[in-house]
Amino acid sequence: MIRAALLACTGVSIAVGKAPRRRVLIENLDWQVAEGERWVVLGPNGAGKSTLLAALAGVRDAETGSILYSGAPLASLDVTARAGRRALVTDRWHDPFSASVRQTVLTARYRLGDEESEAVPVADAALARLDCTHFAGDDVRILSRGERQRVAIATALAQETPLVLLDEPIAHQDPRHQVLVLDALRAWPGATVVASLHDINAALRFATHALLLSGRGEWSAGPAGDVLTAPRMSGLFETPFAAWQGSVAGNSTQVLVQYSPDARDSPPL
Amino acid sequence: MRIAAFGVVEHPQGRRYVLIVLIAAGLASIAAALLVGSVAAPLPEVIDALRGRSSDAVAAIVLDLRLPRALSAFAVGALLALAGSLLQALLRNPLADPYVLGISGGAAVAALIALATGAALWVMQLASAGGALFTLLLLVALARRSLFSRDLLAGDDAASGVLLTGVMIAALTAALLSLLLALAPDGRLRSMVFWLLGDLAGATDMSTAVVVLVLLAVLLSIACAFARPLNLVLRGDVAAYTQGVDVDRVRRVLVLVAALATGCAVTLAGAVGFVGFVAPHLMRRLVGNDQRLLLPAAALLGGTLLVVADTIARSAVAPLQLPVGVLTALLGVPVFLWLLQHR
Numbered sequence: 186m187i188r189a190a191l192l193a194c195t196g197v198s199i200a201v202g203k204a205p206r207r208r209v210l211i212e213n214l215d216w217q218v219a220e221g222e223r224w225v226v227l228g229p230n231g232a233g234k235s236t237l238l239a240a241l242a243g244v245r246d247a248e249t250g251s252i253l254y255s256g257a258p259l260a261s262l263d264v265t266a267r268a269g270r271r272a273l274v275t276d277r278w279h280d281p282f283s284a285s286v287r288q289t290v291l292t293a294r295y296r297l298g299d300e301e302s303e304a305v306p307v308a309d310a311a312l313a314r315l316d317c318t319h320f321a322g323d324d325v326r327i328l329s330r331g332e333r334q335r336v337a338i339a340t341a342l343a344q345e346t347p348l349v350l351l352d353e354p355i356a357h358q359d360p361r362h363q364v365l366v367l368d369a370l371r372a373w374p375g376a377t378v379v380a381s382l383h384d385i386n387a388a389l390r391f392a393t394h395a396l397l398l399s400g401r402g403e404w405s406a407g408p409a410g411d412v413l414t415a416p417r418m419s420g421l422f423e424t425p426f427a428a429w430q431g432s433v434a435g436n437s438t439q440v441l442v443q444y445s446p447d448a449r450d451s452p453p454l
Numbered sequence: 455m456r457i458a459a460f461g462v463v464e465h466p467q468g469r470r471y472v473l474i475v476l477i478a479a480g481l482a483s484i485a486a487a488l489l490v491g492s493v494a495a496p497l498p499e500v501i502d503a504l505r506g507r508s509s510d511a512v513a514a515i516v517l518d519l520r521l522p523r524a525l526s527a528f529a530v531g532a533l534l535a536l537a538g539s540l541l542q543a544l545l546r547n548p549l550a551d552p553y554v555l556g557i558s559g560g561a562a563v564a565a566l567i568a569l570a571t572g573a574a575l576w577v578m579q580l581a582s583a584g585g586a587l588f589t590l591l592l593l594v595a596l597a598r599r600s601l602f603s604r605d606l607l608a609g610d611d612a613a614s615g616v617l618l619t620g621v622m623i624a625a626l627t628a629a630l631l632s633l634l635l636a637l638a639p640d641g642r643l644r645s646m647v648f649w650l651l652g653d654l655a656g657a658t659d660m661s662t663a664v665v666v667l668v669l670l671a672v673l674l675s676i677a678c679a680f681a682r683p684l685n686l687v688l689r690g691d692v693a694a695y696t697q698g699v700d701v702d703r704v705r706r707v708l709v710l711v712a713a714l715a716t717g718c719a720v721t722l723a724g725a726v727g728f729v730g731f732v733a734p735h736l737m738r739r740l741v742g743n744d745q746r747l748l749l750p751a752a753a754l755l756g757g758t759l760l761v762v763a764d765t766i767a768r769s770a771v772a773p774l775q776l777p778v779g780v781l782t783a784l785l786g787v788p789v790f791l792w793l794l795q796h797r
Binding site for chain 2: 244
């Protein structure tokens with residue numbers, strides 16, 4: 186018997202707004218994520234990336250279809266069971282009252298109910314992985330957005346779930362930390378990742394698979410090498426991309442370069 | 455904010471010491487309340503009275519007036535501080551206080567109607583409790599979509615939905631109170647205003663004091679049982695839910711606890727202001743934001759503050775008694791402003 190996929194969607198539709206201004210963003214999504222895969226979700230603004238992640242996490246209902254975690258319908262899992270299956274990193278954080286960075290990461294251990302002596306090493310390991318150790322004792326409210334985002338990712342990793350869902354996890358990161366965050370996600374033991382990204386080249390380096398969302402209901406999914414191509418990206422974002430292959434510091438590398446159709450007016454971005 | 459504020463919370467012993475010091479302060483404040491007043495009660499006589507060995511006038515004053523009043527003040531202050539801490543956490547708004555949801559306003563309207571018609575004290579208290587309960591049910595009915603919502607992405611709206619509904623109820627009751635004061639007979643106006651400012655002069659019944667203390671213990675225990683999930687709800691509904699907290703249930707139970715605590719306090723002592731707002735703030739500065747420590751610590755501090763304020767209110771210009779609610783604000787506001795300047 187084939188093992189059920191870690192995460193599976195069958196006939197999932199996502200819509201926002203109320204009639205007559207209702208927009209169907211994703212229609213009949215049939216999609217599977219296997220253990221160990223790293224998926225990126227790509228699409229233009231408003232394509233439903235965040236909404237899909239919220240539905241996968243079970244914080245919002247999908248309009249139709251069912252979402253299965255290792256064969257078990259999401260609807261049949263209670264709040265505690267869900268917390269053991271997936272962690273979610275949104276791009277909104279509430280820190281109305283002061284708390285230390287370490288305390289914030291420790292909230293992830295709630296589902297396990299473990300003692301602080303057991304939880305603190307896990308939290309500190311996650312913080313170290315995301316280069317947050319030097320401010321682990323600081324008030325979470327003095328952090329920059331980039332630092333706060335890394336704390337949120339460390340919190341999700343400290344939840345120790347088989348699946349981690351992330352909404353634009355490198356949106357606020359500087360170049361060094363973009364690489365660091367994606368490396369941390371890749372290296373965290375046992376984690377399967379679904380992350381929305383806007384940086385196509387970061388996606389190329391990071392992802393094993395990609396899910397493309399048009400925002401008009403259409404979707405397509407597949408291995409990163411098949412999907413993250415210049416023609417597909419040009420079509421998806423309605424702006425031209427070209428593949429560029431070359432050697433950087435002795436390593437052959439491929440990137441997608443956005444360019445203007447009238448190249449004399451503006452050089453490649 | 456100082457790092458030291460986090461240190462206490464991360465060590466269980468530190469937590470215990472904070473609570474022991476606060477309990478000692480509470481007991482000391484009640485002892486002081488027994489000694490101080492318009493009639494001098496020396497310490498040996500007070501101890502004799504408490505042991506039941508004395509039956510003179512001092513014993514009567516200490517046992518029948520000061521002890522129940524001090525215990526009532528402690529319970530009222532603690533209930534208000536508990537309600538304030540819970541609402542500040544649930545609404546994620548440090549400006550929230552026990553009166554923000556209009557529960558006390560509803561109690562006040564009913565109590566003032568009873569006062570205006572010259573009803574007996576127990577009728578007034580019953581009316582006040584009824585008013586608080588009615589307003590609570592109204593709030594739950596009107597804010598049901600926020601309280602029982604399934605859409606967690608609207609989590610911030612859920613918190614502000616309850617808040618907005620409560621603020622509207624409070625505004626309505628404020629208008630009704632003004633109307634009642636405008637229409638009330640002159641002879642009754644003074645007692646009505648005193649009640650509105652918060653006054654413990656009527657809280658001299660021992661069995662009532664004991665009942666309220668038991669209620670405080672029950673509500674505080676329920677709140678503390680939810681302190682850990684509340685720590686997560688503090689950081690947003692979506693985050694708390696994905697980490698395994700049944701957010702709706704936590705909010706439902708704790709809004710109810712806060713409303714019952716407020717209603718109970720207001721029924722006994724009128725609308726005593728400021729304690730419910732400032733006690734959580736002071737404690738948050740001292741011990742940080744871990745609700746497991748903050749909830750009991752704020753309650754203990756609130757109780758102690760109100761016992762001290764009430765003792766001053768009834769003895770500063772004795773035999774005249776000041777409304778304690780005025781005193782809590784007169785003393786508390788400068789202290790709070792000083793703290794804000796020196797953080």
